[in-house]
Amino acid sequence: MTSTTPLDADRTESTATSETTGTTGTARRTVVVVGHGMVGHRFVEALRSRDREGTWRVVVLSEEADAAYDRVGLSSYVGGWDRSALALAGSSYPGDDHVELRLGTRAEVVDRVARTVTTTDGSTVGYDALVVATGSYPFVPPVPGHDSPGCFVYRTLDDLDGIRGAADAARARAAAEGREANGLVVGGGLLGLEAANALRLLGLTPHVVEFAPRLMPLQVDAGGGAVLERLMGGLGVQVHTGAGTASIARQADERLAVELTDGTSLLTDLVVFSAGVRPADAVGRAAGLECGERGGIVTDAACRTSDEAVFAIGEVAAVEGRCYGLVAPGYTMAEVVADRLLGGGATFPGADLSTKLKLLGVDVASFGDAMATTPGALEIVHTDAVRGTYAKVVVSDDARTLLGGILVGDASAYTTLKAYVGREVPGDPGALVSPAGAELGTDGLPDDAVVCSCNNVTKGSICSAIADGAGDLAALKGCTNAGTTCGGCLPTVKKLLVDSGVELSTALCEHFVQSRAQLFEIVRATGIRTFSGLLARYGTGAGCEVCKPTVASILASTGSDHVLDGEQAALQDSNDHFLANIQRNGTYSVVPRMPGGEVTADQLIVIGEVARDFDLYVKVTGGQRIDLFGARVEQLPAIWQRLVDVGMESGQAYGKSLRTVKSCVGSTWCRFGVQDSVGMAVDLEHRYRGLRSPHKIKFGVSGCARECAEARGKDVGVIATDKGWNLYVCGNGGQTPKHAVLLASDLDDETLVRYIDRFLAFYVRTADRLQRTAPWLESLEGGLEHLRAVVCDDALGIADDLEAVMARHVEGYRDEWKAVLDDPVKLQRFVSFVNAPDEPNPTVAFDDAGPRKVPVLLGLPIVGRR
């Protein structure tokens, strides 16, 4: 590397930018930072915190109009649309007169001889040192039509605003045309999947086109890719792997026809390119700085470019020829340059390229030598097709040292495993991926193990911060920076806090410091009936996908407003939004309520007729109901009307509410039965239908101890005895099945119902978000004994209150689906489809050829195949 203009004290004395500070009398030099992204900001912070004498004045030129924001968390902008929520702490340098931030100002020309930067507004700034931190720009493959209206990239807040506008317009157009709105993402890497999730949240059906044979090809192997593809399918993302984009053509109806290299044509409302990034090295290149073959400003290990007065950091830098597309290496580079400007000798030590996907509901992580490229490396894999998980660890040839790994479906072990990379694993490494095997605790982790790789924070630093009094997550984040960037390490950070005896915050999310139970009490006490009202008085920001549905559920549990009334409608998740279960191909299933599994012949005939007339697939469920699959959204009101006409309603088979009360035939028909289990089941289902709760609730009622209704696998299980009823609570099926436990024996009908009222009201009031009854019981201080004391002995003196809550619920209940049919405003949600021509929605297809009808995961019409 050739040095053209050395940076040294003598040289800086003579520049026009150097000045003498009044207080110290020392020369103050100017460092110009081009680019105010995450790394540019980190550099300013690092320099300012170390330069106590104030020897450097900092001028930051930022092309974007916003001061540095959390680009890693860009996707969380969707929904809240609150720019301030993503602002990085202190990024406008309040009260620091050593820093001048010029927003909306692009650096155009660097004159390395004069040491000046000329900006878009025509001004010129002199520098003693220049730090180029211009990041990357998204690569858009030069396919014909790539610049059509409706094509976007995914990098900045402005990009997301553009996508939002196009998505809103697409949804309106699609609704008017009686079809679904679609979006297509070019690129199935980490960012492509984040973009697809954003499109999903914007109400579009996302498609992802990936050239490689699997998603996230750089991070996961074939096995992990297959599991990931299935999980993405479950989220409604349609995946097209092994195909590139050949051309894009805008149609007369404003949609885009996208031709893939395998001959497939797809019609989409918008396209988001996420096909990789390229270093934004234009300014440096034009100034004659040495650049890498594949772009990036080449630097040495001190991040110094071919001009000694110029440094490059972050994604634009090719440190010793290598570019890094992650924030953590950029932060390290920022620290290196700050140190160098103050006379230090720091060098860039290389970087950890571990990654973790931040998608809602899909865990993917890869770390260390994930692809097992180390000679002799051994791979240990565990795949669980039922749970949808794939876990692989890579170990050294003697099976002792952990080299890397891949986790798909469940990445809870990511941070701890990652911290063990390069170290000897305690015990059998196979146990690390086996569900029955050992979990690596934080105990065995050495102090120098890096827990937060974004900010290079070790276990030792976290533990000493805790020892020094950082008593909660916020304090720990504040003093160590751990967990403040991608957040992937937070589970381990929390574990370290808990292991040290700290009780963790129960805040619902970043918008509410209260727990779900506390918010419940606030709503009850204040009578606040809107999310915005609650947020304004007790929360901050705009809300998120955690607090919105939780508050919607609390409002529904505490009042009898309709779930689609006013503002509430927008808070519901997609099932509650359409009062039906959304299925894999975007259609819905309707499950008519049949309390206790009981149904009349006329009702059964209507169910059959509805299935025939709407061409629905019929399946009897495990909860004794009939599930009708494949209804398009515009068909829902018509189906509900037919059910209402024979005295039936749809059911909350989708809701965080009572799903079913299963029953056996009981004493009326069965020769073993000792009580009328059907009658009791029907009464219970009528009583608690529509009750919104922290999670779904299921009941079972058996007519004798033979337990044909499998009541002990339910949240509330009622089993007849010679003397009355035994009440069991807190059982469930699912991933972690639990038998219900006996709460009270030989109850008469009235006491049974009273106890169930109290039990459910107590659960709804005190459980955490998404906490089923079994884990709730485990978390209750005093466990079953306490619960029994509250429910049966009224130990807290709240029994009357709990019963009153339930009485209000029973009184306020009304058929939610009929309420939609009776309300033209609510019907509008479905009306565009009702008015649409009868021709089938082109984005929905079924395959009837086999023994059973199945949805075809098409979503976008295939309009041609060469």
Ligand SMILES: Cc1cc2nc3c(=O)[nH]c(=O)nc-3n(C[C@H](O)[C@H](O)[C@H](O)COP(=O)(O)OP(=O)(O)OC[C@H]3O[C@@H](n4cnc5c(N)ncnc54)[C@H](O)[C@@H]3O)c2cc1C
């Ligand atoms: C959606 C998304 C998710 C991500 N997730 C992760 C993740 O989970 N983990 C991770 O490690 N990384 C992630 N990244 C990458 C991470 O955001 C980047 O590594 C990091 O932001 C790079 O910081 P930077 O400062 O080098 O560049 P940038 O943040 O791109 O900042 C550069 C700034 O310079 C400005 N600029 C460019 N040219 C000029 C000029 N001539 N004059 C003035 N200003 C200029 C740009 O407009 C930009 O504002 C993600 C990125 C995106 C987009």
Ligand code: SF4
């Ligand atoms: S649980 Fe008892 S009453 Fe019910 S069906 Fe079985 S044997 Fe008959």
